[in-house]
Amino acid sequence: MEFQNLLFEVRDGVGIITLNRPKALNALNSALLDEMGALLDDIAKNEAIHVVVITGGGEKAFAAGADIAEMQNFTAIEGRTFSVSGMKNISKLETIPQPTIAAVNGFALGGGCEVVMACDIRIASTKAKFGQPEVNLGVTPGFGGTQRLPRLVGPAIAKELLFTGDVIGAERAYQIGLVNQVVEPEELLNKALEMAQKIASKGQLAVRMSKQGVNEGMNMDLSRALQYESELFGLSFSTEDQKEGMAAFLEKRQAEFKGR
Ligand code: HXC
Numbered sequence: 566m567e568f569q570n571l572l573f574e575v576r577d578g579v580g581i582i583t584l585n586r587p588k589a590l591n592a593l594n595s596a597l598l599d600e601m602g603a604l605l606d607d608i609a610k611n612e613a614i615h616v617v618v619i620t621g622g623g624e625k626a627f628a629a630g631a632d633i634a635e636m637q638n639f640t641a642i643e644g645r646t647f648s649v650s651g652m653k654n655i656s657k658l659e660t661i662p663q664p665t666i667a668a669v670n671g672f673a674l675g676g677g678c679e680v681v682m683a684c685d686i687r688i689a690s691t692k693a694k695f696g697q698p699e700v701n702l703g704v705t706p707g708f709g710g711t712q713r714l715p716r717l718v719g720p721a722i723a724k725e726l727l728f729t730g731d732v733i734g735a736e737r738a739y740q741i742g743l744v745n746q747v748v749e750p751e752e753l754l755n756k757a758l759e760m761a762q763k764i765a766s767k768g769q770l771a772v773r774m775s776k777q778g779v780n781e782g783m784n785m786d787l788s789r790a791l792q793y794e795s796e797l798f799g800l801s802f803s804t805e806d807q808k809e810g811m812a813a814f815l816e817k818r819q820a821e822f823k824g825r
Contacts, residue, residue, distance in 0.1 A: 566604060570597035572622065573604060578615040579761040580608050580663075584680075587623025593676045593708075594632035595647065602654030609661040612824065615765035615772075618757045619658070619684065620668040621677075627669045627693070628677030633702065648707035651676070655708050658683040659780065662773045664764055668757035669693040670750065674732065679708035682717060685776060687743065688757050689735040690750040695743060696732035716783070718742050768806035769824035 566573070572583040582604065584591040591597075608614050621627035631651065639647065658665045658680065667673075667684040674696050681687055681695070689695075697710045705711065706727070715723035718741045726733070735747045748756045764772055774797045782790035801807050805825045813820035 566607065568600050568604070570594070571600050571604065575614060576758070577762065578613060578765045579758060580611075580614040580617045581758075582617060582619040583622045584619070584628050585622040587621075587626070589632065590626035590629035590672060591621045591623070591677070592630060592632040592634075593628055593651065593680070594635045595650070598651045598654045602657055605654070605657035605661050608663065609657070614663060615769055615824075616761040617658070617661070617663055617665045618668055618754075618761050619665065619680070620754065620757070621670050621673075624671065626672040626677065627667070628674075628680060629672045630675030630677055630698070631708065636704075644704075644707070651708050655680055655683045659685070662776065664761075664772060664776055666757050666761055668753050669695075669735075669744065670753055675699055675706065675710070676708045679706060679710050679713065682713040682743075683709060686745050686760070688746045688748060688753065688760070689738060689744040690753040691735050691747055692750050693735045693738065693744075693747075694732050695735075695738045696730060697727050698730040698732065700728065700730045714743075766822075768804070768810055768820070768822045770804045770806055771801055771810075774801060 570586055572585050574581050584597065586592060586597060608617060636647065664686065665684040666686045666688060667681040669681055669687060669689040671692055672694050673681045675698055678695050678697055697706050697714065699706050711727060714726065722741050735744065738744045739747050778794055778797050782793055785793060806822045809822060810820045
């Protein structure tokens, strides 16, 4: 696939997406979001890609938000359409079967923070900055910020960030549970790839079912969710990976998973 606003490469089973409009701090316009959605559809079908890492091109930003120049003259209907369509593309980071890791190198504001929150795991450089500054522009978040932020950090802290528009650093983001890890800027991509490789070395069907278990279960009450987990557990016994994983343990050797 040819992209105008993204870079994409696959390294040892890990797909690396780079948001690539560095002059505009990787501001998310419709073209970029549509390219990302199409790419994620492709990745979802590609069994050679086990994990996805997404990061921002250039030194300064993961993404400084949705493209304000594009949104400036929207009518209410155009605003809604932009939200629905962008949200659909961004949500693919959550719904593709492979785990997704955001490697946050700089500003992750507004829509940028919303892309980060749609990923399964977040690793931040010490230079990363997070926030939902939409209130400064007289708008609400529109790519999931009022919904994913409270689910990640709880409603009280989410409301503080949403109402004040404050931008927070990586350390506070770590304290409130918005990011999983904070690392030095020069180590960021390597740490994200290291985690991706670790995940890629496991039984891929089990990894995918674990992702599905969390995502689906979070929308169920506990008793149904626990029942759903039992179904997934049972299903994992229909895989070759289960036979290999348990045999390898008992034979005291490294498992060789095939993702079948
Ligand atoms: C369009 C943007 C942009 C954005 C930065 N740029 N953010 N263009 N949309 N969100 C452009 C600037 O216009 C500028 O272009 C260039 O990138 C560099 O930005 P500067 O502001 O000069 O850099 P700096 O002074 O270092 O400040 C960095 C910054 C600031 C603090 C991140 O750029 C900023 O506040 N950006 C906006 C952040 C924001 O409000 N995000 C939320 C957007 S609303 P030129 O051509 O002048 O060099 C949103 C809604 C999502 O995301 C939901 C939609 C449905």
